[in-house]
Amino acid sequence: MSIGGQPRIRLANLPTPLTEARRLRDALGSHTRCPRILIKRDDLTGGLAFGGNKVRxxxxxxxxxxxxxxxxxxxxxxxxxxxxxxxxxxxxxxxxxxxxxxxxxxxxxxxxxxxxxxxxxxxxxxxxxxxxxxxxxxxxxxxxxxxxxxxxxxxxxxxxxxxxxGSNAIGTLGYVAGTLEIVGQLFDLGERPTRLYYANGSRGTQAGLALGAKLYGAPYLSYGIAVSGGEPEKSARAVAIANEAAGILATTIGVSPDDLRGDDDQIGAGYGIPTAAGLEAIRLLATTEAILLDPIYTSKAMAGLIAHIRCGAIAPTETVVFLHTGGTPALFAHADTLVAASAGSPRGEAE
Ligand SMILES: Cc1ncc(COP(=O)(O)O)c(C=O)c1O
The missing domain is CATH 3.40.50.1100 (Rossmann fold)
Structure with a gap:
């Protein structure tokens, strides 16, 4: 299926699953302290050599x-x-x-x-x-x-x-179409989440999510957790890419800076350098849901969501979506860091 008559080839296995992370919620304080968390499994777009958001x-x-x-x-x-x-x-x-x-x-x-x-x-x-x-x-x-x-x-x-x-107007159409998929799944499940969290890099994903949310009436606000510096240029770029993509789709609906939300508290020492909070998130997701995050993008995005939950910015009555954008192969390039973090974790000490 194409959108706006734009050519598209089939590379991803779609739709990707949207599943509730119950054990993760329990570990983060259960229904008294933690919202319901749905995980959109775009780490499972492959088929194609480990998948991830880029396949879209x-x-x-x-x-x-x-x-x-x-x-x-x-x-x-x-x-x-x-x-x-x-x-x-x-x-x-x-x-x-x-x-x-x-x-x-x-x-x-x-x-x-x-x-x-x-x-x-x-x-x-x-x-x-x-x-x-x-x-x-x-x-x-x-x-x-x-x-x-x-x-x-x-x-x-x-x-x-x-x-x-892959962050230009054409690539961005991947997450315009991806948003249509998410909104359709939420409708089928009768869910109305308040927020969607994801990792923000070169911003094509952000541009597509922002435009898609406006085009398809998404119930949630999207929060991009930055994994690298570069503000305010990167937000300006996301807005420009989104509006160029809107032009391709011949829609008058556009994206403005006010449509972009997020934080840059999880970057740590820099792009590509794992953080303690990210390493904690990797272990937590692995041990509760057997879902593997990556050390560079999704672990920092999940650390951002966890920080927002722990500081009470999200009420336990809310439902949120975490978009897992893949990146798992990088785990193996950071094996030493992961093992060292494991030795310092409570379970690591016990073993
Ligand atoms: C696993 C993963 N998540 C998120 C992103 C960020 O996507 P974008 O570059 O569109 O902001 C990337 C980009 O490389 C990625 O590899």
Missing amino acids: KLEFLVADAQRRGATVLVTSGALQSNHARATAAAAAVAGMGASLILTGEQPATGVQGNLLLDDLLGAEVHRVAAGPDRSAATGDDAEVVARVMADLERRGERPYRIPVG
């Missing part, structure tokens, strides 16, 4: 690439980029090449997590050294991108550029 965006991006006769998808991100891995996977099933420009130093753990999967999926990887600013996510290195694109053209390929995180 790629359904529209790869269709656009095919329409333009492209032969290679070119994108960039951090060394453990979930988006880059999902792009490599989408390219494989679409019969295209993938050229990934990845920023960061080779970690002591070697080729692990998403980087290992990029290799297995047959992607061509170009490494770029990291800059000094650890608060921001690694972004486009315009010069390297231009060089890679030119080199592909010289080799007779037709490269298609996908920005960091």
